[in-house]
Amino acid sequence: MSSPGLQGAPLPGVARLDVDRIRQDFPILHQEVNGHPLAYLDNAASYQRPRAVIDAISHYYEHDHANVHRGVHTLSHRATEAQEAGREAARRLINARERAEIIFTRGTTEAINLVAYALRESLRPGDEILVSQMEHHSNIVPWQLACQRTGARLNVVPVSQRGELCLDEFHRRLNARTRLVAMAHVSNALGTVNPVAEITAAARSRGIPVLLDGAQAIAHQKVDVQELGCDFYAFSGHKMCGPTGIGVLYGRRERLEAFPPFQGGGDMILSVSFDHTEFNELPYKFEAGTPDVAGAVGLAAAISYLEGIGLEAIAAHEGELLRHATQAVAALPGARIVGEAREKAGVLSFNLGSIHPHDLGTVLDHQGVAIRAGHHCAMPVMEFFGINGTARASFAFYNTHREVDQLVAGLEVARRMLA
Ligand code: 7TS
Numbered sequence: 001m002s003s004p005g006l007q008g009a010p011l012p013g014v015a016r017l018d019v020d021r022i023r024q025d026f027p028i029l030h031q032e033v034n035g036h037p038l039a040y041l042d043n044a045a046s047y048q049r050p051r052a053v054i055d056a057i058s059h060y061y062e063h064d065h066a067n068v069h070r071g072v073h074t075l076s077h078r079a080t081e082a083q084e085a086g087r088e089a090a091r092r093l094i095n096a097r098e099r100a101e102i103i104f105t106r107g108t109t110e111a112i113n114l115v116a117y118a119l120r121e122s123l124r125p126g127d128e129i130l131v132s133q134m135e136h137h138s139n140i141v142p143w144q145l146a147c148q149r150t151g152a153r154l155n156v157v158p159v160s161q162r163g164e165l166c167l168d169e170f171h172r173r174l175n176a177r178t179r180l181v182a183m184a185h186v187s188n189a190l191g192t193v194n195p196v197a198e199i200t201a202a203a204r205s206r207g208i209p210v211l212l213d214g215a216q217a218i219a220h221q222k223v224d225v226q227e228l229g230c231d232f233y234a235f236s237g238h239k240m241c242g243p244t245g246i247g248v249l250y251g252r253r254e255r256l257e258a259f260p261p262f263q264g265g266g267d268m269i270l271s272v273s274f275d276h277t278e279f280n281e282l283p284y285k286f287e288a289g290t291p292d293v294a295g296a297v298g299l300a301a302a303i304s305y306l307e308g309i310g311l312e313a314i315a316a317h318e319g320e321l322l323r324h325a326t327q328a329v330a331a332l333p334g335a336r337i338v339g340e341a342r343e344k345a346g347v348l349s350f351n352l353g354s355i356h357p358h359d360l361g362t363v364l365d366h367q368g369v370a371i372r373a374g375h376h377c378a379m380p381v382m383e384f385f386g387i388n389g390t391a392r393a394s395f396a397f398y399n400t401h402r403e404v405d406q407l408v409a410g411l412e413v414a415r416r417m418l419a
Helices: 019-024 051-064 074-094 108-119 141-150 167-173 196-204 253-258 293-309 311-330 357-366 379-384 401-418
Strands: 102-105 128-132 153-157 178-184 210-213 232-236 247-251 269-272 277-279 335-338 347-352 372-374 390-394
Touching: 051 074, 051 293, 074 102, 074 247, 074 293, 102 108, 108 141, 108 178, 108 210, 108 232, 108 247, 128 141, 128 167, 141 153, 153 167, 167 196, 178 196, 196 210, 247 253, 293 311, 311 335, 311 347, 311 401, 347 401, 357 372, 357 390, 357 401
Parallel strands: 128 153, 128 178, 178 210, 210 232
Antiparallel strands: 102 247, 232 247, 269 277, 335 347, 347 390, 372 390
Protein backbone atom coordinates (compact mmCIF):
# COMPACT_ATOMS: atom_id res chain seq x y z
CA MET A 1 0.00 0.00 0.00
CA SER A 2 1.45 3.35 -0.86
CA SER A 3 1.56 5.82 1.97
CA PRO A 4 1.21 9.34 0.64
CA GLY A 5 2.86 11.95 2.76
CA LEU A 6 4.95 9.52 4.80
CA GLN A 7 8.18 10.77 3.37
CA GLY A 8 7.43 13.63 1.03
CA ALA A 9 6.15 17.14 1.61
CA PRO A 10 2.95 17.58 3.61
CA LEU A 11 -0.08 16.64 1.55
CA PRO A 12 -2.22 19.48 0.35
CA GLY A 13 -5.37 19.62 2.42
CA VAL A 14 -3.81 17.78 5.39
CA ALA A 15 -3.80 20.00 8.46
CA ARG A 16 -0.49 20.61 10.22
CA LEU A 17 -0.32 19.25 13.71
CA ASP A 18 -0.14 21.62 16.64
CA VAL A 19 2.60 19.57 18.25
CA ASP A 20 3.14 21.92 21.19
CA ARG A 21 -0.50 21.52 22.15
CA ILE A 22 -0.43 17.77 21.58
CA ARG A 23 2.61 17.43 23.85
CA GLN A 24 0.59 18.92 26.70
CA ASP A 25 -1.46 15.72 26.59
CA PHE A 26 1.57 13.55 27.39
CA PRO A 27 2.71 13.95 31.02
CA ILE A 28 5.76 11.72 30.62
CA LEU A 29 7.34 13.89 27.93
CA HIS A 30 7.85 16.80 30.32
CA GLN A 31 10.88 15.69 32.27
CA GLU A 32 14.62 15.95 32.23
CA VAL A 33 16.72 12.84 31.78
CA ASN A 34 20.35 13.09 32.85
CA GLY A 35 20.03 16.85 33.06
CA HIS A 36 18.59 17.32 29.57
CA PRO A 37 15.04 17.61 28.28
CA LEU A 38 13.83 14.13 27.35
CA ALA A 39 13.75 13.47 23.59
CA TYR A 40 11.81 10.23 23.35
CA LEU A 41 12.68 8.69 19.98
CA ASP A 42 11.97 5.04 20.76
CA ASN A 43 8.39 4.94 19.59
CA ALA A 44 8.76 1.86 17.42
CA ALA A 45 9.42 -0.06 20.62
CA SER A 46 6.56 1.54 22.54
CA TYR A 47 4.58 4.76 22.41
CA GLN A 48 3.87 7.04 25.33
CA ARG A 49 0.29 7.52 26.53
CA PRO A 50 -1.79 10.67 26.56
CA ARG A 51 -3.59 11.65 29.73
CA ALA A 52 -6.89 10.61 28.12
CA VAL A 53 -5.74 6.98 28.09
CA ILE A 54 -4.34 7.08 31.63
CA ASP A 55 -7.54 8.74 32.89
CA ALA A 56 -9.81 6.28 31.10
CA ILE A 57 -8.04 3.36 32.79
CA SER A 58 -8.15 5.04 36.21
CA HIS A 59 -11.82 5.89 35.75
CA TYR A 60 -12.59 2.30 34.86
CA TYR A 61 -10.85 0.96 37.97
CA GLU A 62 -12.37 3.64 40.19
CA HIS A 63 -15.95 3.20 38.98
CA ASP A 64 -16.71 0.23 36.77
CA HIS A 65 -14.47 -2.76 37.35
CA ALA A 66 -15.83 -6.27 37.76
CA ASN A 67 -15.42 -9.48 35.83
CA VAL A 68 -17.21 -9.56 32.47
CA HIS A 69 -19.94 -11.79 30.97
CA ARG A 70 -20.53 -14.07 33.91
CA GLY A 71 -22.10 -11.46 36.14
CA VAL A 72 -25.70 -10.40 36.59
CA HIS A 73 -24.85 -7.29 38.57
CA THR A 74 -24.46 -3.74 37.37
CA LEU A 75 -20.69 -3.43 37.56
CA SER A 76 -20.29 -6.64 35.58
CA HIS A 77 -22.57 -5.22 32.91
CA ARG A 78 -20.56 -2.03 32.83
CA ALA A 79 -17.29 -3.94 32.53
CA THR A 80 -18.74 -6.04 29.72
CA GLU A 81 -19.88 -2.93 27.92
CA ALA A 82 -16.48 -1.30 28.38
CA GLN A 83 -14.78 -4.38 26.94
CA GLU A 84 -17.12 -4.43 23.94
CA ALA A 85 -16.68 -0.68 23.39
CA GLY A 86 -12.96 -1.37 23.06
CA ARG A 87 -13.70 -4.05 20.50
CA GLU A 88 -15.98 -1.71 18.56
CA ALA A 89 -13.29 0.98 18.57
CA ALA A 90 -10.77 -1.49 17.14
CA ARG A 91 -13.29 -2.61 14.52
CA ARG A 92 -13.88 0.99 13.50
CA LEU A 93 -10.17 1.80 13.37
CA ILE A 94 -9.39 -0.91 10.84
CA ASN A 95 -12.84 -1.02 9.23
CA ALA A 96 -13.49 -4.70 9.93
CA ARG A 97 -16.94 -5.87 8.87
CA GLU A 98 -18.05 -6.90 12.33
CA ARG A 99 -16.95 -6.90 15.95
CA ALA A 100 -16.81 -10.70 15.95
CA GLU A 101 -13.74 -10.44 13.73
CA ILE A 102 -11.79 -8.61 16.44
CA ILE A 103 -10.02 -11.00 18.83
CA PHE A 104 -8.30 -9.47 21.84
CA THR A 105 -4.82 -10.83 22.46
CA ARG A 106 -1.87 -9.74 24.58
CA GLY A 107 -0.37 -8.07 21.53
CA THR A 108 0.94 -8.64 18.04
CA THR A 109 3.08 -11.56 19.15
CA GLU A 110 0.20 -13.48 20.64
CA ALA A 111 -2.01 -12.66 17.66
CA ILE A 112 0.50 -14.20 15.26
CA ASN A 113 1.00 -17.19 17.53
CA LEU A 114 -2.74 -17.78 17.57
CA VAL A 115 -2.81 -18.08 13.78
CA ALA A 116 0.35 -20.21 13.72
CA TYR A 117 -1.10 -22.53 16.33
CA ALA A 118 -4.33 -22.96 14.39
CA LEU A 119 -2.50 -23.55 11.14
CA ARG A 120 -0.62 -26.51 12.61
CA GLU A 121 -3.77 -28.56 12.18
CA SER A 122 -3.73 -28.25 8.43
CA LEU A 123 -0.04 -27.92 7.52
CA ARG A 124 1.49 -30.92 5.75
CA PRO A 125 5.09 -31.80 4.86
CA GLY A 126 6.18 -29.71 1.87
CA ASP A 127 3.69 -26.91 2.53
CA GLU A 128 5.16 -23.42 2.66
CA ILE A 129 4.69 -20.24 4.67
CA LEU A 130 5.88 -17.23 2.72
CA VAL A 131 7.56 -14.56 4.86
CA SER A 132 10.04 -11.79 4.08
CA GLN A 133 13.63 -11.35 5.10
CA MET A 134 12.77 -8.18 7.05
CA GLU A 135 10.31 -9.74 9.52
CA HIS A 136 10.38 -9.18 13.27
CA HIS A 137 11.18 -12.41 15.13
CA SER A 138 7.55 -12.62 16.19
CA ASN A 139 6.61 -13.11 12.53
CA ILE A 140 9.31 -15.75 12.03
CA VAL A 141 9.57 -17.95 15.10
CA PRO A 142 5.86 -18.90 15.42
CA TRP A 143 5.99 -20.17 11.82
CA GLN A 144 9.22 -22.03 12.49
CA LEU A 145 7.56 -23.76 15.43
CA ALA A 146 4.59 -24.70 13.25
CA CYS A 147 6.94 -25.95 10.54
CA GLN A 148 8.94 -28.06 13.00
CA ARG A 149 5.80 -29.90 14.03
CA THR A 150 4.39 -30.44 10.58
CA GLY A 151 7.24 -30.73 8.08
CA ALA A 152 6.17 -27.51 6.38
CA ARG A 153 8.88 -24.96 5.59
CA LEU A 154 9.48 -21.24 5.42
CA ASN A 155 10.01 -19.65 2.04
CA VAL A 156 11.74 -16.30 2.50
CA VAL A 157 11.33 -13.38 0.10
CA PRO A 158 14.62 -11.45 -0.03
CA VAL A 159 15.01 -7.70 0.36
CA SER A 160 17.08 -5.38 -1.82
CA GLN A 161 20.07 -3.30 -0.70
CA ARG A 162 17.66 -0.39 -0.23
CA GLY A 163 15.65 -2.52 2.16
CA GLU A 164 12.68 -3.01 -0.14
CA LEU A 165 10.88 -6.28 -0.61
CA CYS A 166 11.94 -7.93 -3.92
CA LEU A 167 8.49 -8.05 -5.44
CA ASP A 168 9.35 -10.23 -8.42
CA GLU A 169 10.82 -12.74 -5.97
CA PHE A 170 7.61 -12.57 -4.01
CA HIS A 171 5.57 -13.38 -7.12
CA ARG A 172 8.02 -16.15 -8.08
CA ARG A 173 7.88 -17.74 -4.63
CA LEU A 174 4.10 -17.63 -4.32
CA ASN A 175 3.18 -21.10 -5.50
CA ALA A 176 0.83 -24.04 -5.20
CA ARG A 177 2.49 -25.11 -1.93
CA THR A 178 2.02 -21.72 -0.22
CA ARG A 179 -0.46 -22.05 2.66
CA LEU A 180 -0.08 -18.53 4.07
CA VAL A 181 1.69 -15.27 3.32
CA ALA A 182 2.84 -13.54 6.54
CA MET A 183 4.39 -10.11 6.07
CA ALA A 184 5.09 -6.93 7.95
CA HIS A 185 3.03 -3.97 6.83
CA VAL A 186 5.88 -1.74 8.01
CA SER A 187 9.35 -3.02 9.01
CA ASN A 188 10.40 -2.06 12.54
CA ALA A 189 14.11 -2.37 11.69
CA LEU A 190 14.18 -0.51 8.36
CA GLY A 191 11.01 1.54 8.27
CA THR A 192 10.06 0.07 4.90
CA VAL A 193 6.36 0.28 4.04
CA ASN A 194 5.61 -2.88 2.10
CA PRO A 195 3.28 -2.91 -0.92
CA VAL A 196 0.76 -4.95 1.02
CA ALA A 197 -2.22 -4.31 -1.25
CA GLU A 198 -0.34 -5.82 -4.17
CA ILE A 199 0.86 -8.72 -2.02
CA THR A 200 -2.64 -9.41 -0.80
CA ALA A 201 -4.19 -9.19 -4.27
CA ALA A 202 -1.66 -11.67 -5.69
CA ALA A 203 -2.14 -14.16 -2.85
CA ARG A 204 -5.90 -13.91 -2.78
CA SER A 205 -6.20 -14.44 -6.52
CA ARG A 206 -4.73 -17.89 -5.76
CA GLY A 207 -6.89 -18.44 -2.69
CA ILE A 208 -3.91 -18.08 -0.31
CA PRO A 209 -4.62 -16.29 2.98
CA VAL A 210 -2.51 -13.30 4.03
CA LEU A 211 -1.54 -12.22 7.53
CA LEU A 212 -0.20 -8.69 7.90
CA ASP A 213 1.88 -7.77 10.92
CA GLY A 214 0.59 -4.26 11.52
CA ALA A 215 2.55 -3.53 14.72
CA GLN A 216 4.44 -0.64 13.11
CA ALA A 217 1.73 0.55 10.74
CA ILE A 218 -1.30 0.95 12.94
CA ALA A 219 -0.42 4.32 14.48
CA HIS A 220 1.20 5.74 11.37
CA GLN A 221 -1.37 5.50 8.62
CA LYS A 222 -4.99 4.70 7.97
CA VAL A 223 -5.49 0.93 7.84
CA ASP A 224 -8.58 -0.52 6.18
CA VAL A 225 -8.57 -4.32 6.27
CA GLN A 226 -11.36 -4.57 3.72
CA GLU A 227 -9.53 -2.36 1.29
CA LEU A 228 -6.27 -4.22 1.94
CA GLY A 229 -8.09 -7.51 1.46
CA CYS A 230 -5.99 -9.31 4.08
CA ASP A 231 -7.31 -12.30 6.02
CA PHE A 232 -5.52 -11.43 9.27
CA TYR A 233 -4.13 -8.21 10.69
CA ALA A 234 -2.22 -8.07 13.99
CA PHE A 235 -1.36 -5.06 16.14
CA SER A 236 -0.44 -4.04 19.70
CA GLY A 237 -2.07 -1.42 21.92
CA HIS A 238 1.22 -0.14 23.30
CA LYS A 239 2.45 0.83 19.84
CA MET A 240 -0.47 3.19 19.36
CA CYS A 241 -0.66 5.12 22.64
CA GLY A 242 -2.64 2.34 24.32
CA PRO A 243 -1.76 0.06 27.23
CA THR A 244 0.75 -2.77 27.23
CA GLY A 245 -0.73 -6.25 27.47
CA ILE A 246 -3.50 -5.83 24.93
CA GLY A 247 -3.55 -6.20 21.18
CA VAL A 248 -5.78 -7.35 18.38
CA LEU A 249 -5.98 -10.15 15.90
CA TYR A 250 -8.36 -9.22 13.11
CA GLY A 251 -9.48 -12.29 11.18
CA ARG A 252 -12.00 -12.78 8.44
CA ARG A 253 -15.00 -14.55 9.93
CA GLU A 254 -14.78 -17.60 7.66
CA ARG A 255 -11.09 -18.10 8.46
CA LEU A 256 -11.62 -17.77 12.21
CA GLU A 257 -14.60 -20.08 12.18
CA ALA A 258 -12.51 -22.77 10.54
CA PHE A 259 -9.82 -22.49 13.23
CA PRO A 260 -9.72 -24.64 16.37
CA PRO A 261 -9.65 -22.74 19.69
CA PHE A 262 -6.27 -21.43 20.82
CA GLN A 263 -6.61 -21.81 24.59
CA GLY A 264 -9.28 -23.56 26.64
CA GLY A 265 -11.00 -22.15 29.70
CA GLY A 266 -13.81 -19.93 30.83
CA ASP A 267 -15.73 -17.70 28.43
CA MET A 268 -14.63 -19.61 25.32
CA ILE A 269 -17.29 -22.29 25.81
CA LEU A 270 -21.07 -22.59 25.52
CA SER A 271 -21.29 -25.83 27.49
CA VAL A 272 -18.86 -28.23 29.09
CA SER A 273 -19.22 -31.82 30.18
CA PHE A 274 -16.49 -34.42 30.59
CA ASP A 275 -17.65 -36.01 27.33
CA HIS A 276 -18.09 -32.97 25.17
CA THR A 277 -17.41 -29.24 25.12
CA GLU A 278 -19.21 -26.88 22.83
CA PHE A 279 -17.21 -23.78 21.96
CA ASN A 280 -18.51 -20.25 22.10
CA GLU A 281 -19.16 -18.13 19.04
CA LEU A 282 -16.70 -15.58 17.65
CA PRO A 283 -14.87 -13.71 19.03
CA TYR A 284 -15.17 -15.40 22.46
CA LYS A 285 -14.04 -18.79 21.14
CA PHE A 286 -10.52 -17.31 21.11
CA GLU A 287 -10.68 -15.43 24.40
CA ALA A 288 -10.31 -17.93 27.21
CA GLY A 289 -10.23 -16.58 30.76
CA THR A 290 -10.80 -13.17 32.29
CA PRO A 291 -9.89 -10.61 29.66
CA ASP A 292 -7.82 -7.45 30.07
CA VAL A 293 -10.83 -5.16 30.44
CA ALA A 294 -8.77 -2.16 31.54
CA GLY A 295 -6.61 -2.78 28.49
CA ALA A 296 -9.65 -2.66 26.22
CA VAL A 297 -10.75 0.58 27.91
CA GLY A 298 -7.32 2.10 27.38
CA LEU A 299 -7.24 0.88 23.80
CA ALA A 300 -10.59 2.53 23.06
CA ALA A 301 -9.31 5.80 24.52
CA ALA A 302 -6.10 5.55 22.48
CA ILE A 303 -8.04 4.93 19.28
CA SER A 304 -10.34 7.92 19.92
CA TYR A 305 -7.28 10.03 20.63
CA LEU A 306 -5.52 9.03 17.40
CA GLU A 307 -8.69 9.52 15.38
CA GLY A 308 -9.07 12.96 16.93
CA ILE A 309 -5.62 13.94 15.69
CA GLY A 310 -6.07 12.27 12.32
CA LEU A 311 -3.87 9.58 10.82
CA GLU A 312 -3.20 11.56 7.64
CA ALA A 313 -1.84 14.49 9.61
CA ILE A 314 0.18 12.07 11.75
CA ALA A 315 1.71 10.47 8.66
CA ALA A 316 2.56 13.87 7.18
CA HIS A 317 4.23 15.11 10.38
CA GLU A 318 6.23 11.92 10.88
CA GLY A 319 7.28 12.07 7.24
CA GLU A 320 8.72 15.55 7.78
CA LEU A 321 10.58 14.45 10.92
CA LEU A 322 11.97 11.44 9.07
CA ARG A 323 13.14 13.57 6.15
CA HIS A 324 14.79 16.06 8.49
CA ALA A 325 16.50 13.34 10.54
CA THR A 326 17.60 11.35 7.49
CA GLN A 327 19.27 14.37 5.90
CA ALA A 328 20.98 15.45 9.10
CA VAL A 329 22.20 11.99 10.13
CA ALA A 330 23.34 11.10 6.59
CA ALA A 331 25.50 14.25 6.59
CA LEU A 332 27.51 13.06 9.62
CA PRO A 333 30.95 11.64 8.73
CA GLY A 334 30.85 7.84 8.58
CA ALA A 335 27.05 7.61 8.71
CA ARG A 336 25.37 4.68 7.02
CA ILE A 337 21.59 4.68 6.80
CA VAL A 338 20.22 1.12 6.92
CA GLY A 339 16.92 0.98 5.04
CA GLU A 340 16.45 3.47 2.24
CA ALA A 341 13.16 2.30 0.80
CA ARG A 342 11.18 4.77 -1.27
CA GLU A 343 8.18 4.24 0.99
CA LYS A 344 9.17 4.59 4.63
CA ALA A 345 7.44 5.18 7.93
CA GLY A 346 9.07 7.13 10.78
CA VAL A 347 11.97 4.79 11.49
CA LEU A 348 15.62 5.77 10.96
CA SER A 349 18.14 2.95 11.40
CA PHE A 350 21.79 3.84 11.05
CA ASN A 351 25.39 3.22 12.02
CA LEU A 352 28.11 5.78 12.61
CA GLY A 353 31.52 4.55 11.49
CA SER A 354 32.56 1.58 13.58
CA ILE A 355 30.94 2.88 16.78
CA HIS A 356 28.89 0.17 18.44
CA PRO A 357 25.16 1.06 18.39
CA HIS A 358 24.93 0.38 22.13
CA ASP A 359 27.66 2.94 22.76
CA LEU A 360 25.79 5.45 20.62
CA GLY A 361 22.63 4.74 22.58
CA THR A 362 24.40 5.19 25.90
CA VAL A 363 26.01 8.49 24.96
CA LEU A 364 22.67 9.74 23.61
CA ASP A 365 20.93 8.72 26.83
CA HIS A 366 23.41 10.86 28.76
CA GLN A 367 22.06 13.73 26.69
CA GLY A 368 18.43 12.90 27.29
CA VAL A 369 17.85 11.22 23.92
CA ALA A 370 16.11 7.83 24.01
CA ILE A 371 16.75 5.63 20.99
CA ARG A 372 17.05 1.86 20.59
CA ALA A 373 20.23 0.02 19.68
CA GLY A 374 20.70 -3.57 18.59
CA HIS A 375 19.16 -6.01 16.16
CA HIS A 376 15.58 -4.86 16.86
CA CYS A 377 14.39 -8.50 16.93
CA ALA A 378 15.12 -8.69 13.21
CA MET A 379 18.40 -10.60 13.18
CA PRO A 380 17.97 -12.08 9.67
CA VAL A 381 17.78 -8.67 8.02
CA MET A 382 20.76 -7.42 10.05
CA GLU A 383 22.69 -10.43 8.77
CA PHE A 384 21.67 -9.54 5.21
CA PHE A 385 23.17 -6.07 5.67
CA GLY A 386 26.29 -7.60 7.23
CA ILE A 387 25.88 -5.85 10.58
CA ASN A 388 25.11 -6.87 14.15
CA GLY A 389 22.70 -4.06 14.71
CA THR A 390 21.87 -0.41 14.24
CA ALA A 391 21.01 2.65 16.24
CA ARG A 392 17.35 3.39 15.60
CA ALA A 393 15.44 6.62 16.11
CA SER A 394 11.70 6.22 15.62
CA PHE A 395 9.23 9.07 15.50
CA ALA A 396 5.72 9.70 16.73
CA PHE A 397 3.35 12.58 16.06
CA TYR A 398 4.35 14.22 19.36
CA ASN A 399 8.01 14.49 18.36
CA THR A 400 9.47 17.80 17.27
CA HIS A 401 12.17 19.07 14.93
CA ARG A 402 13.95 20.35 18.02
CA GLU A 403 14.21 16.75 19.24
CA VAL A 404 15.68 15.73 15.89
CA ASP A 405 18.29 18.48 16.36
CA GLN A 406 18.96 17.17 19.88
CA LEU A 407 19.53 13.70 18.40
CA VAL A 408 21.95 15.02 15.81
CA ALA A 409 23.82 17.14 18.38
CA GLY A 410 24.07 14.06 20.59
CA LEU A 411 25.47 12.04 17.72
CA GLU A 412 28.12 14.71 17.13
CA VAL A 413 29.17 14.36 20.77
CA ALA A 414 29.24 10.56 20.46
CA ARG A 415 31.35 10.77 17.31
CA ARG A 416 33.90 13.06 18.96
CA MET A 417 34.07 10.82 22.01
CA LEU A 418 34.09 7.41 20.36
CA ALA A 419 35.27 7.62 16.76
N1 7TS B 1 6.02 -7.04 14.75
C1 7TS B 1 6.71 -5.91 14.55
C2 7TS B 1 6.88 -5.38 13.16
C3 7TS B 1 7.21 -5.22 15.65
O1 7TS B 1 7.88 -4.09 15.46
C4 7TS B 1 7.03 -5.76 16.95
C5 7TS B 1 7.64 -5.11 18.16
C6 7TS B 1 6.28 -6.92 17.08
C7 7TS B 1 5.80 -7.54 15.96
C8 7TS B 1 5.96 -7.50 18.42
O2 7TS B 1 5.06 -6.69 19.08
P1 7TS B 1 4.64 -7.01 20.59
O3 7TS B 1 3.83 -5.84 21.00
O4 7TS B 1 3.86 -8.27 20.57
O5 7TS B 1 5.91 -7.13 21.36
N2 7TS B 1 8.75 -4.30 17.89
C9 7TS B 1 9.64 -3.80 18.78
C10 7TS B 1 10.69 -2.98 18.41
O6 7TS B 1 10.92 -2.63 17.26
N3 7TS B 1 11.42 -2.68 19.51
O7 7TS B 1 10.83 -3.23 20.57
C11 7TS B 1 9.72 -3.95 20.13
